[in-house]
Each structure stands twice: as structure tokens, then as C-alpha cells.
Amino acid sequence: MNSRQPPIANHLVWAILVTLFCCLPLGIVAIVYAAKVDSLAAAGQYAEAQDAADKAKWWSLASAFSLVGLIVLYVLFVMLLGLGGAVLGA
Amino acid sequence: MAGHALRRAAPALGVAVLGAATFAVLRHVDPYSPDSLLPPCPIHAMTGLFCPGCGSTRALHALAHADLATAWQMNPLLVLALPLLAMMLLRAAMPAAMPRRLLPLPGARSWLWAIVLFTVARNLPWPPFETLAPG
Numbered sequence: 001m002n003s004r005q006p007p008i009a010n011h012l013v014w015a016i017l018v019t020l021f022c023c024l025p026l027g028i029v030a031i032v033y034a035a036k037v038d039s040l041a042a043a044g045q046y047a048e049a050q051d052a053a054d055k056a057k058w059w060s061l062a063s064a065f066s067l068v069g070l071i072v073l074y075v076l077f078v079m080l081l082g083l084g085g086a087v088l089g090a
Numbered sequence: 091m092a093g094h095a096l097r098r099a100a101p102a103l104g105v106a107v108l109g110a111a112t113f114a115v116l117r118h119v120d121p122y123s124p125d126s127l128l129p130p131c132p133i134h135a136m137t138g139l140f141c142p143g144c145g146s147t148r149a150l151h152a153l154a155h156a157d158l159a160t161a162w163q164m165n166p167l168l169v170l171a172l173p174l175l176a177m178m179l180l181r182a183a184m185p186a187a188m189p190r191r192l193l194p195l196p197g198a199r200s201w202l203w204a205i206v207l208f209t210v211a212r213n214l215p216w217p218p219f220e221t222l223a224p225g
């Protein structure tokens with residue numbers, strides 16, 4: 001049996017992208033897990049590495065969805081302000 | 091086999107499409123305009139602190155207008171990160187074209203240090219660190 005394990009994707013690109021564009025600390029958590037993937041895989045702990053890879057992916061997604069949620073809230077807030085201003089100004 | 095290659099290239103293709111869309115939007119929308127619909131950084135709006143992503147929109151806007159100096163002023167880490175991220179995506183899409191030995195790219199641990207130090211530094215209120223803050 002061949003013991004060569006296929007490399008486990010650490011999803012680092014997504015973690016960096018959400019950190020630089022989502023302004024949320026969640027992206028940092030994703031990078032921490034991405035770093036764990038490589039060191040665990042290097043130590044031969046493939047199940048743990050896969051688990052860290054899944055978590056890195058999850059935190060990147062959580063960060064991306066939080067950004068979408070915050071933008072929706074922000075747009076609602078701006079619209080409410082505009083509405084309030086229009087009502088008060090009238 | 092073709093399906094496998096496509097699967098491997100999907101992230102790079104997806105980011106390329108997103109990047110082209112962002113470029114098109116930023117060519118026409120001005121993030122400096124007070125009634126711009128582009129969102130400001132929520133972290134900075136809520137806490138007054140600069141996060142690693144603060145200035146990213148303005149940096150991309152500057153890059154879309156070929157203004158590297160302004161982009162660097164807004165978010166130097168983003169300017170440095172973009173070509174590295176592009177190479178990481180290309181390597182994932184075509185591992186044979188970019189062998190690890192010829193082109194070593196920073197690993198997750200280096201990125202973590204860079205981002206954490208950059209975030210702390212750009213919030214320090216004295217020179218030279220204040221130049222790392224956007225604006």
C-alpha cells in the first residue's frame with residue numbers, strides 16, 4: 001500500500017481574501033486554521049489536518065457571510081436615515 | 091480528466107470573474123463620494139480602529155485607475171498581497187506550471203504574522219506607523 005497522502009488544501013487564499021476585504025477578525029481565525037493544516041499534515045496527522053482544513057473553510061465562509069449581512073444592515077440603516085430625514089424635513 | 095482540470099482551475103476562474111466585475115464597478119463608482127453606495131469598513135465605523143482590510147476599496151479604486159501610489163497609501167498590505175494571491179491561485183490551477191522549488195510562496199504562518207503586525211502597526215498614532223493607516 002502506498003502511504004503517500006494527497007496534499008490537503010488549506011484554503012489559505014480564501015482566508016487571506018476575506019481578511020483583507022471583510023474587515024472582520026473571523027478571517028484571522030481562518031488563517032490560524034490554515035496554518036494548522038500544513039503543520040499537522042507535515043506531522044502525518046491527516047485526520048486532524050483535514051479537520052483544520054474544514055474549519056479554515058468554515059471561518060472564511062462565516063466571514064464572507066458576515067460581510068454580506070453587515071452590508072445589508074448598512075444599506076437598511078442609510079435608507080432609514082434618508083427616510084427619517086425626508087419625513088423630518090417635510 | 092478535463093473535469094478534474096476544470097475543478098482545479100475553478101477558484102482561479104471564479105476570482106478572475108469577481109476581479110473583472112470589481113474593476114468594472116470601481117471604474118464607474120467613486121468610493122470618495124459622500125453618497126457612494128460602496129460600504130465603509132464596518133470595524134472602523136464601529137470601533138474607530140483600522141483593521142487589516144481598511145482602505146481596501148479605495149486601494150482597489152486607485153489600482154483600477156492605475157494609481158499605484160494612492161493604492162499603496164490606502165492599504166500597502168493589499169497591494170503586496172494581490173500578486174501573491176494571484177500566484178497562489180495560479181499554482182492551485184496549474185501546479186506543473188509553477189513548481190514550488192522555483193517559486194516559494196509565503197505559507198499561512200507568514201501571512202498570519204504579516205497581517206497581525208500590520209494591523210497593530212497601522213493603529214499606532216505616531217510616525218512612521220501612522221502612514222500605514224488609510225487616508
